[in-house]
Amino acid sequence: MHIDSARELKQQLREAVPAEALAVRARQPGTAAVGISVLGSRADGTPRYGVAVRYAGPEGEPLLQRARELAATSAGPEVDVRHVGLVRALTAPAEDRTWTPGALQQRVRPLHPGLSVAHRDVTAGTLGAFVTVAGLEGVFALSNNHVLADSDRAALQDAVLQPGPADGGDTDDRVGALARAVPLRDGGRVDAALALLAGVSGPADPAIDLRYPVGRLTGWAEPDDEVAVEKVGRTTGRTRGRISAIELDGVTVQFPVGPVAFDGQIEVTGSGGSFSEGGDSGSLVYRPDTREAVGLLFAGSETGGEDGTGLTFCNPIGLVLEALGATLVV
Numbered sequence: 243m244h245i246d247s248a249r250e251l252k253q254q255l256r257e258a259v260p261a262e263a264l265a266v267r268a269r270q271p272g273t274a275a276v277g278i279s280v281l282g283s284r285a286d287g288t289p290r291y292g293v294a295v296r297y298a299g300p301e302g303e304p305l306l307q308r309a310r311e312l313a314a315t316s317a318g319p320e321v322d323v324r325h326v327g328l329v330r331a332l333t334a335p336a337e338d339r340t341w342t343p344g345a346l347q348q349r350v351r352p353l354h355p356g357l358s359v360a361h362r363d364v365t366a367g368t369l370g371a372f373v374t375v376a377g378l379e380g381v382f383a384l385s386n387n388h389v390l391a392d393s394d395r396a397a398l399q400d401a402v403l404q405p406g407p408a409d410g411g412d413t414d415d416r417v418g419a420l421a422r423a424v425p426l427r428d429g430g431r432v433d434a435a436l437a438l439l440a441g442v443s444g445p446a447d448p449a450i451d452l453r454y455p456v457g458r459l460t461g462w463a464e465p466d467d468e469v470a471v472e473k474v475g476r477t478t479g480r481t482r483g484r485i486s487a488i489e490l491d492g493v494t495v496q497f498p499v500g501p502v503a504f505d506g507q508i509e510v511t512g513s514g515g516s517f518s519e520g521g522d523s524g525s526l527v528y529r530p531d532t533r534e535a536v537g538l539l540f541a542g543s544e545t546g547g548e549d550g551t552g553l554t555f556c557n558p559i560g561l562v563l564e565a566l567g568a569t570l571v572v
Contacts, residue, residue, distance in 0.1 A: 272299020277490025327544025
């Protein structure tokens with residue numbers, strides 16, 4: 243299926259979900275997400291697309307019914323339907339600190355991507371990347387709002403710690419302060435925030451290490467194919483997967499402050515297991531072949547992936563950078 247045809251079917255499915263069903267988001271956990279499924283390539287090498295349907299809970303039932311009707315038509319083979327269960331923001335569980343040992347949870351200097359980091363009142367997430375902001379001095383750490391800004395509950399200049407509190411971080415581990423966050427309460431398309439790093443003068447400062455497992459980034463790109471991706475995160479370290487859906491609308495994520503729906507998201511399916519777990523939020527997802535960033539990891543589902551593992555959801559990195567007025571340091 244051509245991507246334009248997939249977009250038309252996606253819009254048909256979105257219109258099939260009544261407004262009263264969408265209102266359920268405010269009362270009960272669930273999701274009714276529809277996007278573009280990336281189904282591999284044709285014999286000539288061009289991408290093949292379909293419609294991705296991800297559902298759970300009461301709000302997903304109307305979407306599921308319409309998807310089943312669509313699957314019964316000639317478009318059936320192009321409809322990829324998966325039950326995903328609850329989709330949660332991936333900070334580390336406060337009650338369990340024993341399942342996340344490893345170097346990424348330690349106090350590490352110089353700072354580098356993948357390390358445990360968090361607002362002083364959050365358990366732990368991941369430092370995804372370093373960025374600069376036009377008109378402002380210094381270097382900033384990029385992660386999620388729910389990692390650095392405590393899901394809209396923090397104030398600017400609040401302390402950001404490395405490692406995060408769940409990994410033993412305290413006031414002596416302060417590496418910066420909350421400088422900017424995209425509000426979750428308004429809904430939207432990204433879960434992102436920045437912390438200004440204390441004492442870091444610029445991208446060449448030895449207090450930061452720009453290397454990922456593949457080396458330094460070369461830039462960023464919009465994903466449009468079933469490309470291989472990887473990330474390095476606080477909990478699961480370096481993992482690999484593939485982009486399985488793009489332009490995914492209606493991804494409802496459960497945050498400590500309540501559910502928030504996101505449009506235009508990227509879905510990643512892990513290779514040989516889960517791509518992410520709690521504490522990996524804020525990881526940068528990138529292409530290891532080109533070293534281009536594609537997304538900012540922020541949530542995961544209970545099911546829907548290979549071997550019963552969950553799916554991972556990412557904000558497109560272009561939207562993240564635009565919302566924050568930031569530029570990746572490469």
